[in-house]
Amino acid sequence: MSAELSIHQLQIADTEFIVCDVETTGLSPDRNRLTEIALLRMRGNQVVERFDSLVNPRQFIPPEVQRLTGISNEMVYTAPDVEEVMPKVKDFIGEAVFVGHNVRFDRSFVDATLARCCMKALQGPSLCTARLARRLIPNKGKKNLGAIARHFNIRIRGRHRATGDAEATARILTHFLTILEEEFDIHEAGELLSFQNRQIYRITGAPKYFTRLQSNLSELPHAAGVYFFHDKRGDILYIGKARDLKERVSSYFYHNIGHTEKIRRLVRGVHGITWKTTETELSALLTESRLIKQHQPSYNTQLKRYRKYPFIRIDMQDDWPTIGWCYDLVDDGAEYFGPFRSRFAVEEALDGINKLFMLRECEGTLHPDPKNTPCLYHDIKRCGAPCAALTSGEEYRREVDDIVLFLQGEQDSVLDRLRLRMEKRAEQLYFEGAAVLRDRIEAVEKIIRQQQLMVHSVRRQNLVIITLARRSNVEVHLIKAGMLAAQFLVDQKGFSRDQLFRSLEDVFSSRQAELFTGRQEDIDEMRIIASWCLNRRADSRILDVLDDVTIEELTGVVSDAILHQDEELHTGQAMNEQ
Template sequence: MVVSKNIKLSEKIKSVPGKPGVYMMKDISSSVLYVGKALNLRNRIKSYFSAPKSLPLKIQHLIKNVHDFDLIFTSTEQEALILENNMIKWHQPKFNARLKDDKSYPFIKINLSEEFPQIYFTRKIKKDGSRYFGPFASAKSVRNTLTLLKKLFPYRSCTKEITGIDSKPCLDFHIKQCMGPCIGNIDQNDYLEIINEVILFLEGNTAKVSNSIMSKMKTASKNLEFEKAAIFRNQLESIELIKEKQKVIQHENSNFDSIAITSIEKTSWIEIFFIRQGKLIGEDHFTMHNGFDSETNLILKAFIMQFYEINPYIPPEILIQTEIQDMESIQNWLSQKKDSNVSIKIPLRGNKLKILNMSLENSKQRASIESTTKKFTTKDTTKMLKKLQEILNLPRFPKRIECYDISNISGTNSVASMSVFNNGNPSPHSYRKFKIKSVQGINDYAMIKEVLERRFKSISQKPGEITPESQNQQQLSEIPDLVLIDGGKGHLSTAVQVFLELGINNVPLASIAKQNEEIFIPNFSEPVEFSSNPESLNILQKIRDEAHRFAINYHRKLRSKTALFSSIDTIPGIGPKKRKSILNKFGSIKNINKSSIEEITKIPGISEKLAKQLLSISKNMQ
């Protein structure tokens, strides 16, 4: 929109001071569209609105949707840089370059607060004294690494309380993959040495790990502990095999990351090589949504800020292919995080340039393969969706399809889920879950009614009218092109009645019956015929399966919480107040099982005895 059309916005622009800070552009529903920073906010904001038609088309598109903006002032440019990154991460604005789904990247966690530390897969970093390694691009990468670690290091993988007096060890002990702290076969100091070796290995310091194991092997042999010496020998051989596979690329023992980027249209592919002690110990790849930032330097800057914000380890040197905006400020920020000097460099010659070119070649190959695959997939999916539109006689192309499913057992902990597909693909960030509030017992129809009313009531207008403005004003900002109900004719009739009562008549409805995978639409008694177009039916089945999976997972979580709630009541000495504290801290049986006695006793009023009882009950409930 042009400023003259919004007097309030025009006056607000005039009052912006020339200070450093962060600005957030918002649409009519106050959703954040774009986050930026500036040394002089007045000049930056004015540059967007003084002559919008002279701006690049992508920025014009942003400005047309801007209804308001917010400002946060900072003392320095570096403060603004950090705040900008935090705001992008929090709001996920669609016009900013950002890591795809960066909120859930996985890590390896080593809980050093435990007597006998465990090694976990986690998606959350807490300030709890643990060591974290990552982020990894996928859960598969973490699991592969954990599998490798388990083969190399005999640490415990169980969640039980370690007493040292158990009568029998688990299978891992018998296959030499655990030293058996549960039966007292290893003391705490020796176990912590193993954990320290794991940490060194994850840091890429395989030489130190080898030296440590070699020393232990010699000591065991000297003490005539030949079985123990054989375990160390096998461990050493496995690590040496891995070292041989690691490509030596630097003669000196240098540590750095090499980051390269390739962009195609609205997506960028990032490739990182991790160099530790002069060896390539690993690589990872990430995908960036470009927003309207098409310049390589801006996307690279966004990636570095977002990646190292969540990365516990920062190397002393980072190689990139081009200069980035705010390079000095970013170096200062990284140095502060690391508590030692970090430099960002563009290599011009030698081994480091070769390494960067290897990273770049990998990102180009990945971009080429994935973008080509995506084009073919998109073309096929579009064709199937057009056919679906034709078969169901939909008034518009079904870009956004929502599916609703109910989950309950004997009418308890009843929940519903909403899964969303955009252009034929799952859109997990749009999924929603609903805890049923108004229905007791088993009544799927009443539950569907409640959920649809909660989802659509805020956007209902006078009969027959849903305007573009109403789309912007409601919290779930997009109106679906098709609503699918998991159920038969009765479920569909309920949905039709809800829409009639809300005055919504331009959102198409359909239901999918489980037994024969039949699709029903309003005003037709027979199911829709899909025999000549099974691919279009498959899209509806996939979104139904997603809704079902999402609902069941939520239902299990609530059941677990209810079961835990009931079990806690059986422990003498735990009343309502302590029970509430336990539930607030852990929330589920799974989380309690992952915890140590020390962690549980941090809850006010929970003694070591109560903590042991709680752990015992939770393990029996697994």
């Protein structure tokens, strides 16, 4: 990804958040001082780094504050001064999104303390979880940290201490980000930052036909499915999906805090509601996508947005392929691997690959010539210098093949090939080259232990997804080349193994990579399936259909997964189970 984006343009998953909580001697940032600060760095809904410190406020902590926080004058007497703490704080925060529950309080104390240390105020934007709570939790109850933590069944360890409150705020933020993505289709940081400032709005003076809508709403089931909003002529205004139809559709009309003007216009135009239940939420997602393409409702065009996921891209059309990452899938002959959860994850994977494999990191067309001088990457053993003809085309392609195997989880094959090459170099008395390969083998083994990296080529993603449905059923989705090829319900108490065999044979008798069209509707479906595999793994069994597995063997594994689907769901390595 070459161009740097501003924070407002980033996907939420690619945005860095710093969750902050401060404890102080009082409520005024001008008159009172910090006694404790905690900072949590969040990337992709995970806390990746922490900082916390008591602070010597150089003023007396009132008894009532000591009782509330548990921080005494004795505790802060030997604590570091602000001149020691604040440079670390400023460095830790950088220009990330600053998050707090009632963020104005925390940020005002941080900025005031920075000013007293002759340091500039924070530059990044702020995000307030209290403001989000007032727009996302549809009740009139309190929105303080304790109340919101109880709402999400979050236990605060160390209430009114900076670390305990910051940890709770981070977990609350994770819940809110999930709601915003699933219920509001908010995927970009700019949309998130704007959402916290939306006008709090409720319907008043309901239209005359609302009585009829109330009848529709009362009939909605608590089930997954797809819903349709109709105008007065019966035409479809909007198609949406829900894991719970009753809760989701009712939210438009009863607790519609935080709605945009476009959604408010949509609600005012609704004269009828219909719906279609599905056995699973995954079916609802795929059905919604296909119905939107079929009917093309006007409000779906205006309102529907999709989260972008990054992919590793290898330019296979080039004689000397390079590796990078991108958000968009294009039918350009390149091989795409992924998706990854965030740019942080894909950049970490690429960094590891560039250290392990000897691909060039320069851009543009390569013209090998022994007269060329190799660059620094060759000197540090990160490139074989094909530019200077020090690596042949055959050797370079072998390196590309190793990367593909490595990405697809076949690390043992990569290790075997590296060991064989190391032994050959040793036999040829090329000990320096053998030592380089030995170091690379050790690095590969370390990454395997630490990361268990395995992704898919988009065009080669053949999967069986098994999801628990209603009653004693499970729903089976057969994914061919990243797209839905077939789906069917199976009764766990009695199903035909022969019929399952035929269904699997119809789809997977050939596992050749299909031509990727690059059509937006195909990409949308791939995105939905990829998103499910990434984010809802705990709700499904996901089996990777390997090239060397027979249909009979696959039928056995799928049969076993169907029979045990209602037991604890897990991900493992059965049949290369994801």
